[in-house]
Amino acid sequence: MSIPHYHVVAAIILHEEHILCVQKGIAKYSYVSYKYEFPGGKVEADESHQTALRRELWEELSLDIHVGKLYHTVFHAYPHFHITLSSYLCSAISIATLRLTEHIDYRWLLPVALPRLDWAAADLPIVTKLARGSL
Numbered sequence: 001m002s003i004p005h006y007h008v009v010a011a012i013i014l015h016e017e018h019i020l021c022v023q024k025g026i027a028k029y030s031y032v033s034y035k036y037e038f039p040g041g042k043v044e045a046d047e048s049h050q051t052a053l054r055r056e057l058w059e060e061l062s063l064d065i066h067v068g069k070l071y072h073t074v075f076h077a078y079p080h081f082h083i084t085l086s087s088y089l090c091s092a093i094s095i096a097t098l099r100l101t102e103h104i105d106y107r108w109l110l111p112v113a114l115p116r117l118d119w120a121a122a123d124l125p126i127v128t129k130l131a132r133g134s135l
Contacts, residue, residue, distance in 0.1 A: 003077075003080065003081060003082055004081045004082070005081070005082045005083070005084070006042050006043075006081060006082070006083045006084075007042065007043040007083070007084050007086070008040060008041060008042055008043065008083045008084065008085045008086070008122075009040045009041070009043055009049045009052050009053045009056070009085075009086050009087070009088065010037070010038035010039065010040035010053075010085055010086070010087040010088070010123070010126070011038060011039050011040050011053050011056075011057055011065060011067070011087070011088060011090040012038055012071055012087050012088065012089050012090060012126070012130070013038075013039070013057075013063070013065065013090045013091065013092055014089065014090070014091055014135075015091070015092060015095055015108060017110060018108035018109055018110055019038075019108070019109055019110075019111060019114065019130065020038075020039065020092075020106060020107075020108055021036045021037075021038070021106065021107045021108075021109055021114065021117055022036065022037060022038075022039045022060075022061070022100070022103040022105070022106045023035070023036050023037075023103055023104050023105040023106070023117075024036075024037060024102075024103060024104070024120070025102075025103065025104040029078070029079070029080055031078065031079065031121070032078070032120050034104075034118070035118055035119060035120040035121075035123075036107075036117040036118060036119050036120065036123070037119065037120045037122075037123050038087060038123055038126065039056065039057055039060055039061055039063075039103075040052075040053055040056050040057070040087075041056035041059075041060070049067075049070075049086055049088065050067040050088075053065065053067050053088060053090065054067065057090075059101070059102075060100075060101055060102045060103065061098055061099060061100065061101070061103075061106075062097045062098065062099040062101070063092050063093075063095070063097060063098055064092070064093040064094070064097070065090045065091065065092050065093065066090060066091045066092075066093065067088050067090050068088060068089040068090055068091070069088065069089055070086060070087075070088055071087045071088055071089050071126070071129075072086075072087050072125065072126050072129055073085065073086045073087070074087075074122055074123075074125045074126065076121060076122035078121070078122070083122055085122045085123070085126075087126050089135070111130040111131055111133065111135070112131055112133075113131075114127045114130055114131050115127055115128070115131050
């Protein structure tokens with residue numbers, strides 16, 4: 001049996017020098033349950049990364065976003081699936097609409113504070129790059 005591979009996009013949403021971090025609830029696999037992540041999700045067939053990000057952020061957080069440049073791409077092999085995670089620098093049109101529908105918590109943190117959270121493994125290279133001041 002082959003291990004599934006997914007293309008996933010993540011939004012690094014900047015607001016007043018802070019970055020949005022969201023926490024997953026219970027998940028199918030314990031190794032991603034209750035971990036923080038950058039919001040986003042799977043890219044559907046025939047969907048651009050930008051379209052996928054806007055769709056996922058609206059579905060998960062009721063946020064309308066501007067998608068900026070590609071920031072960092074990570075390949076990560078979880079035990080039951082593999083992902084290619086492409087992260088983009090983004091801005092929210094208005095953070096007043098933020099509403100959690102799939103996550104249990106969110107925080108706005110300065111980049112230097114990001115490593116304090118318990119992150120999903122695939123997001124860690126992005127966290128490290130951001131915390132080092134590379135924006």
